[in-house]
Amino acid sequence: MKSFDTVFCEQFKEIIVLNKSFKDITTFKIGGKIKYLVYPRTICEIKKITKLCNRHKVKFVVLGGGSNVLASDDCFEGVVIKTTEIKEIKFCGKKVVCGCGALLGSVVISAKNKNLSGMEWAVGIPGTVGGACIMNAGAFGFETFDRLNYVVVFDGKKAKKLYKKDIKYGYRTTEFQKSSVIILKAQFSLLQKSHDEIAKNIEFFVQKRTKLQKICFPNAGSVFKKPSKDLSAAEIIDRLGLKGKRFGDAMVSTFHAGFIVNLNCATCKEVQKLIAFIFDKVYNILNIKLELEIIYIP
Ligand SMILES: Cc1cc2nc3c(=O)[nH]c(=O)nc-3n(C[C@H](O)[C@H](O)[C@H](O)COP(=O)(O)OP(=O)(O)OC[C@H]3O[C@@H](n4cnc5c(N)ncnc54)[C@H](O)[C@@H]3O)c2cc1C
Incomplete structure (x- = not known):
């Protein structure tokens, strides 16, 4: 049997980035070297990577914006899967389906362009939809789960849709923090509002954040x-x-x-x-x- 190193590098050579450390991919700019860093471009690639890791018993960690993590100074001998290339944002009426790597800021701006409101509080949070669903990120009395309908998760074998009512969550916590599932995408329900009103909301939250977090x-x-x-x-x-x-x-x-x-x-x-x-x-x-x-x- 070929080694993990050979198979992994052959299969994912287009998306592997070499010689990086957690310093390069986290907002804290702290952490040791990473043996394999990959930027999957599709959900299918995420599944393939994790299946290969599981088969070879190689540890992996999924990161979005890397804005809520503190990584060890030691070398990470496994695979870091950075989701930021999976950033599709697709609207259907007042609903929006976001890829796990879509930045929260992009979701807010794309929604504004469709006259859809409900996520403006998230401007300025440097995370992705996947990270926000894991953390139930929130600010100023609002949180990710407020407008969430469902997430699609991958458990290493298959993908399944989980509706909000079937997920345990609370203040900055979700059941996902204790499991190893990967959030692949999430759907949110938004509200129709005027472009001006949404722009005002965004400005309001930007100002609030600038005052608090300079x-x-x-x-x-x-x-x-x-x-x-x-x-x-x-x-x-x-x-x-x-x-x-x-x-x-x-x-x-x-x-x-x-x-x-x-x-x-x-x-x-x-x-x-x-x-x-x-x-x-x-x-x-x-x-x-x-x-x-x-x-x-x-
Ligand atoms: C300046 C600044 C301001 C911030 N303000 C706020 C704030 O107002 N409110 C707030 O709640 N947070 C805030 N945060 C923290 C952070 O931005 C949020 O928690 C954000 O939602 C994390 O998203 P991320 O994509 O960066 O997650 P990451 O930091 O990449 O990951 C966080 C956790 O989620 C896991 N994860 C990430 N993506 C996936 C996925 N697709 N599937 C499975 N697991 C995944 C990671 O393994 C890790 O355990 C702030 C951070 C900074 C630096």
């Missing part, structure tokens, strides 16, 4: 989930005077205490040390157990 260094968004409805992790961290606390090049943002920023060449270990420090401080002083929002890639 951050100039690489980051992965909010590191911790809100511990309760009325209290953000950022408020707690700020109250404990931890803005500016740093280990190496990993620092609690001086602008938004919920974010950790990479000042230049922070390592995953430095970020983890800072996370542990914040966690302990908050727990020891306030008896609140913070929960991570960002996902660690070992």
Whole structure:
């Protein structure tokens, strides 16, 4: 039998990108080298890649925008599947079906061009539809599942449609975070509105985000989930005077205490040390157990 390396490189040579690390493909700009990085162009290619990995027991991880992850400094000896080429956005009446790699910003703008509203809150979130469905990303009181009808997932063997009513989800969490399914596409229901009204909504959310998140260094968004409805992790961290606390090049943002920023060449270990420090401080002083929002890639 041919080795995984031979078969993989033969079969996917057109979509493999060599000599890359997680630094190159995540918004945090942190993480070790990647043995195989692929940018599948079709859903069929995703299926083929994962089937081959499973057959050869090679680990793989799926990434969209890489905007909610912290990757280990070690070399990743498996396959990273970057979905950003699967970006089709197709409208049918007030419904839109998006490929897993479609950027949230593109969905909002394409919808605006069809006078369709409902996702404007997502402008400025640097993620994909797949990532947003895994995380139930949200902002300003809205979340991905609000307008979701169904997702199509691949479980390594077959693709199936899962309707929202059959999916367990909550604040920044979905059952998918504990499984290994791949989101292939998702359908959302939007609302008819005028072009002007949608443009105004977009402008409103852009302004709100600019005020709250004027951050100039690489980051992965909010590191911790809100511990309760009325209290953000950022408020707690700020109250404990931890803005500016740093280990190496990993620092609690001086602008938004919920974010950790990479000042230049922070390592995953430095970020983890800072996370542990914040966690302990908050727990020891306030008896609140913070929960991570960002996902660690070992
Ligand atoms: C500046 C900034 C601002 C942000 N603001 C917000 C905000 O307001 N609200 C918010 O909720 N988040 C925010 N985030 C975090 C992040 O952008 C969102 O969680 C986003 O939805 C993640 O999408 P992604 O495509 O980047 O996912 P990734 O980071 O690539 O992946 C996240 C997780 O999903 C998995 N995954 C990704 N795609 C798939 C797929 N197709 N199938 C299976 N698994 C998949 C990955 O393996 C990983 O576990 C922000 C981040 C940054 C950097």
